Amino acid sequence: MAWQATKERMSNDMEQMIAAAKLDDILAKIKGGQRLTKEDGARLYRSPDLLAVGYLANLVRERINGNKTYFIYNQHINYSNICTNLCKFCAFGKDASSPLAYQMSIDDIRHKVAERLDEPITEIHMVGGIHPDLPFSYYLDALAVIKEVRPTVHIQAFTCVEIAHLAGLAGLSLEDTLRQLVAAGLGSIPGGGAEVFSPRIRAKTCEKKLSGEGWLEVAKTAHRLGIKSNATMLYGHIETIEERLEHLDMLRQAQDETGGFMTFIPLAFHPKNTELADITRSSGVEDLKNIAVARCFLDNFPHIKAYWVMIGIKLAQVGLSFGADDIDGTVKEEIITHMAGGESEQAQARQQLVRIIREAGRVPIERDTLFQPITIY
């Protein structure tokens, strides 16, 4: 067919571009389904040829997800910003004595869910700080009240860092803590708190936080209990390219063991109002590179997200050509990024997301948390 022939010729041209960018060995690996090494990943990060890197990522993206692009209709609830970790890259966490500190009561959470009952929300995403004195029962009650008000909603809640903290509060093993949370309504675990796993980075930016190994242990334990989770990496602060690849490699190994990760989400560091405010915020090229390298390297992750709240809707749309197949959702009241000077619009209407995805040449699919399609547009 003529169209097929055109497509074939086009791909030949593009392969000349890859060769000119001296990435043809990586192209061969990707086409052969071979795994990239950390050195390959570092070369992609350092390549000045953004389009070539994007083209490679798109090969992996289209092999795994075709032309599909997912989004979700979700609601964010940040139950409290009171936090004992006070990581240097965070503008959200506050000491309990801060005038800006807040915590929601169970009734507040009930109200938050109830006030949007008329919307077709399928997921509630709930995370908060490492609170010094809320009891374990608070977290169980928070899950239960959400299910009481909206019984069919999927609750994606509590990062691995919070889960480890809750296990300490409950005096239970990770397994038993997770079982109790699931019994109260937990559906899956978000990817936050991973930051960069390197002990050097954690010592310098978040010394009180759960270690990288600890984070992975919680995730893998959850996976073994059949609980799916996501993974993240906070880039663009003081980490090196090698530390990013070490982080990605640890995630890839964990995924080989359990297969429980759904989505990897690169998170752009937002310096404003943090202790690292003198660092420049990530650029568009850096954001696209982080999406693309992750897509090439994490060959065992089903999904890569361009999280528009972090990078803006314009760049997230371009990210759909650089390896991302998910654009998150119609988030409302996201606080954590906006406290750090995030300037993206607070909510994207569903029709807006559909249009943006279509204009990127992709097929928009509204999904539930576990990537079951709800509507194909």
Next chain:
Amino acid sequence: MTISQKILAGERISPEEALTLAEEADLYRLGFLANAVRQRLHPEPLVTYVIDRNINYTDICVSACQFCAFFKAPEDAAGTVLSFAELGQKIEETKALRGTQILLQGGLHPDKPLEFYEEMLAFIKGYGIHIHGFSPPEICHFANLSGLPVREVLIRLQRAGLDSIPGGGAEILCERVRQQISPRKCGADAWIAVMEEAHALGLRTTATMMFGHVETMADRLEHLTRIRDLQDRSGGFTAFIPWPFQPDHTALSHLEKTTAVGYLRMLALARIFLDNIDNIQASWVTQGPKIAQVSLFFGANDFGSTMIEENVVAAAGVHFRLSEAEIRELVRGAGFIPRQRLMDYTLVEEPSR
């Protein structure tokens, strides 16, 4: 030979071939081809920018274009004309920031005589700064009011201190589109005629395109073709600047805003098609810093202006701001070397930093 091969071999493509690319090529292909053209024209890895200030001498305008959120109708008491004292202060501030030029544009004021503009130019020229001013609709308006031919108006303005002409008011150079969105503004033929006269008088100009409203892709190609044809005749365009229509607070606010991918595709297509125009500017004012940086891989080799002041896009609810230092950082982050330039793309000697 495929369209891609033609482009890579440095051959010109037809409007029909450009339409095929617009319909069939994916984002990488457009980027790859645009990048190839850009590298042929600019083998040095430089990205340039100009330090200047937009001075809008008046917002009073008889044209009432549907896409504009900036103008005030003549009967609106809120409309203003800047005093020379205000002009002077803005120029002093510009020079203090190492600014090299003033972008001087305004609404089509109903009754200021040509002498008013001549005096304004002479006043600004007293500060010893390059004046990039009066887009073709303003020139046509001055000609109508004064009853003088365009050429005579241009000669008088040039004599009074005008150095070059901005490419604004082109919108889409297609009569059907202009009748719909800006029926009182000069037509496509008049816009081209002003630029041709200006080039003949030695005034360099830029060219713009405002897309993403009521036009079709074929209309955009008609626009690009008219620009390319004139450039073949005159060689007077220094740069082409495409930007997407910003609908908020305009009479066309019901239209959808062009997405980032739509912008990058159009930018790349312009770079590929306009093989005789040296420079293509990124529009950070409408796209923000992230997409503007990415556009350097889709054909743009210039970051435009630092825009110490900008009022027209801001009136449409878009408020991106960038300092010179931020522009330089974005350029470096994309792997290029930032260089300050003048209107004619002469590089400015780097100050010791």
